Amino acid sequence: MTNPVTLDTGRTAPTQGRPAGSTVITPGKAELNPRRYQIRRRRLSAVLSLLPPVVLLVVWQLAAMNDLIDVRFFPPPTEIAESARELISSGALFDHVAATMNRVLLGYVPGVVLGIGFGLLLGTLPIANAIFRTSVTGAYTIPKLGIFPLLLLIFGVGETSKVLLVGMTVFLLVTIATADACHAIPSSMFDVAKAFRANYFRKLFEIVLPAALPPIFTSLRLAMGMSILVVIATEFVAADQGVGYLIWHSWSLFQPSPMYVGIVVSALLGVISTAVIGVVQRLCTPWARTRRRSRLRFRKAR
Amino acid sequence: MNTQAAAEHEALRLSALEAAPVKVRIEGVSKIFVSGTADVTALDDVSFTFREREFITLLGPSGCGKSTLMRILAGLEKPSAGEVTVNHYGDHLTQLSIAFQDYSILPWKTVEANVAFGLRMRGQSRREALATAHTWLETMKLTGFEKAYPAQLSGGMKQRVALARALALDPALLLLDEPFAALDAQMRQILQEEMLRQWESDRSRTAVAVTHDLDEAILLSDRIVLMTARPGRVKQIFDVPIERPRDPSVRYAPEFLELRQEIWESLREEVMRKDKP
Ligand SMILES: Nc1ncnc2c1ncn2[C@@H]1O[C@H](COP(=O)(O)OP(=O)(O)OP(=O)(O)O)[C@@H](O)[C@H]1O
Numbered sequence: 001m002t003n004p005v006t007l008d009t010g011r012t013a014p015t016q017g018r019p020a021g022s023t024v025i026t027p028g029k030a031e032l033n034p035r036r037y038q039i040r041r042r043r044l045s046a047v048l049s050l051l052p053p054v055v056l057l058v059v060w061q062l063a064a065m066n067d068l069i070d071v072r073f074f075p076p077p078t079e080i081a082e083s084a085r086e087l088i089s090s091g092a093l094f095d096h097v098a099a100t101m102n103r104v105l106l107g108y109v110p111g112v113v114l115g116i117g118f119g120l121l122l123g124t125l126p127i128a129n130a131i132f133r134t135s136v137t138g139a140y141t142i143p144k145l146g147i148f149p150l151l152l153l154i155f156g157v158g159e160t161s162k163v164l165l166v167g168m169t170v171f172l173l174v175t176i177a178t179a180d181a182c183h184a185i186p187s188s189m190f191d192v193a194k195a196f197r198a199n200y201f202r203k204l205f206e207i208v209l210p211a212a213l214p215p216i217f218t219s220l221r222l223a224m225g226m227s228i229l230v231v232i233a234t235e236f237v238a239a240d241q242g243v244g245y246l247i248w249h250s251w252s253l254f255q256p257s258p259m260y261v262g263i264v265v266s267a268l269l270g271v272i273s274t275a276v277i278g279v280v281q282r283l284c285t286p287w288a289r290t291r292r293r294s295r296l297r298f299r300k301a302r
Numbered sequence: 303m304n305t306q307a308a309a310e311h312e313a314l315r316l317s318a319l320e321a322a323p324v325k326v327r328i329e330g331v332s333k334i335f336v337s338g339t340a341d342v343t344a345l346d347d348v349s350f351t352f353r354e355r356e357f358i359t360l361l362g363p364s365g366c367g368k369s370t371l372m373r374i375l376a377g378l379e380k381p382s383a384g385e386v387t388v389n390h391y392g393d394h395l396t397q398l399s400i401a402f403q404d405y406s407i408l409p410w411k412t413v414e415a416n417v418a419f420g421l422r423m424r425g426q427s428r429r430e431a432l433a434t435a436h437t438w439l440e441t442m443k444l445t446g447f448e449k450a451y452p453a454q455l456s457g458g459m460k461q462r463v464a465l466a467r468a469l470a471l472d473p474a475l476l477l478l479d480e481p482f483a484a485l486d487a488q489m490r491q492i493l494q495e496e497m498l499r500q501w502e503s504d505r506s507r508t509a510v511a512v513t514h515d516l517d518e519a520i521l522l523s524d525r526i527v528l529m530t531a532r533p534g535r536v537k538q539i540f541d542v543p544i545e546r547p548r549d550p551s552v553r554y555a556p557e558f559l560e561l562r563q564e565i566w567e568s569l570r571e572e573v574m575r576k577d578k579p
């Protein structure tokens with residue numbers, strides 16, 4: 001039979017037989033056993049996340065053992081671990097951590113609550129935004145540690161000055177993040193509120209807060225890291241307990257091992273507290289959980 | 303045309319399709335969405351084959367897995383079981399492109415940049431890609447909106463942008479997920495006819511479209527695959543025995559209306575079936 005198809009595009013008519021190639025789409029590992037695949041993925045990523053610190057420790061240990069680094073400043077990890085064991089068994093480390101986290105939470109929790117509240121105000125009332133926005137931005141930019149001496153002068157060396165500094169840091173960061181998150185809400189969602197006659201408070205809790213929640217949580221995680229950082233820094237100068245005190249005190253006594261214990265502990269505190277916030281986030285934003293795996297996967301275009 | 307000549311012509315057309323090589327083979331495809339504790343079976347053992355240069359329409363109640371099947375064909379999703387084979391022939395610019403049901407046009411790109419996107423991703427120069435984009439925007443009656451952002455467009459206009467973006471790629475296999483759903487009745491009819499005209503003047507592609515519009519399905523397709531309510535299975539496959547080139551007025555021909563009635567009765571049964579969650 002002659003080719004029945006006329007083409008006015010000048011293309012050769014691809015009528016007969018053999019394909020130039022073909023793509024076969026079959027179930028992948030993820031589809032064949034979705035649950036086991038997910039568990040495997042989670043396990044793999046947990047293992048991978050340990051890779052950088054483990055590599056660092058191994059390199060460090062080898063370098064120290066072979067005298068490639070000055071062990072007076074960089075004691076081998078085994079020695080640091082020994083020091084950690086002592087600090088743990090004596091209960092001293094627990095006391096330091098408790099003191100630090102106590103200050104962090106006393107500042108963080110009120111700072112977050114007030115920051116979200118004030119941020120929502122700025123995000124929903126243009127007049128409030130007009131009045132406060134510039135001042136908040138300015139205050140945010142002031143180095144918090146720079147005004148710590150001032151706080152010490154006013155409140156003395158007690159807890160108040162440290163907690164206040166953390167609270168301020170968190171408050172300003174979360175305020176800005178919340179207000180920006182409100183401003184980024186698509187107007188179609190406000191249309192829903194308006195069309196169905198939600199009053200201001202209903203709108204705030206039914207539309208604005210849920211829509212802004214994911215970016216707010218990002219700021220909560222950043223703020224947690226900053227709180228720990230700020231508390232530890234204040235403990236360098238004005239405390240007789242806490243992880244910052246441990247670091248500074250060890251250093252001034254020229255005991256590098258406990259100093260490194262303090263440094264590692266502050267990193268662990270950051271990792272753990274951020275993970276806790278992540279869990280809270282997942283509980284608070286169930287709609288954001290149907291996330292597709294591997295959004296960004298690079299593969300050859302077909 | 304007398305009936306005998308028409309029948310002969312039709313037999314010729316169908317045998318031409320028979321002779322065409324297989325474009326896509328779908329074999330025992332199932333798709334189960336696993337989320338938390340409740341699994342949703344979207345597709346259940348779907349099998350059918352279509353040939354080069356066929357225009358296939360998927361028809362079925364809402365939620366029966368039509369979009370899911372399109373996403374599998376496009377390689378965006380993998381089946382839970384079964385196999386899809388897409389054969390490549392000819393010398394099209396691209397093997398495949400898709401117009402999404404929810405448009406998925408990029409809000410930060412202008413209309414022309416959205417339409418040119420696929421071409422740019424394939425390495426075309428800006429100028430070249432924009433030139434192609436402009437001709438398609440003209441076809442879609444969007445001249446004057448080249449520099450507008452999607453937020454400034456109506457729903458139907460956005461859908462036409464998505465359609466232009468898919469067509470600009472000159473794909474061998476064109477996937478259209480409810481391409482005219484957001485259009486007003488007049489624009490829909492005009493674009494259906496435009497699509498028909500282009501399809502028949504350049505019969506080098508294969509197309510799979512999803513629609514809920516029976517007239518559109520019959521007007522454009524060679525075959526119509528009717529799916530059951532969820533879990534989606536192939537219920538029935540209808541040949542459309544209307545010769546090409548088709549005139550839009552064929553909508554009022556008795557054979558058209560008869561087929562429409564037949565499909566509707568079968569579809570109605572599925573739509574009325576209680577949808578289990
Ligand atoms: N990513 C997903 N996760 C979980 N379930 C999904 C997902 N995508 C689709 N589904 C489910 O699969 C089923 C089929 O969905 P699909 O979008 O393919 O339907 P459809 O036939 O295109 O419907 P419509 O005609 O309304 O567009 C639905 O029941 C839907 O709830």
Ligand SMILES: [Mg+2]
Nearest residue numbers: 368369370403
């Ligand atoms: Mg769909």
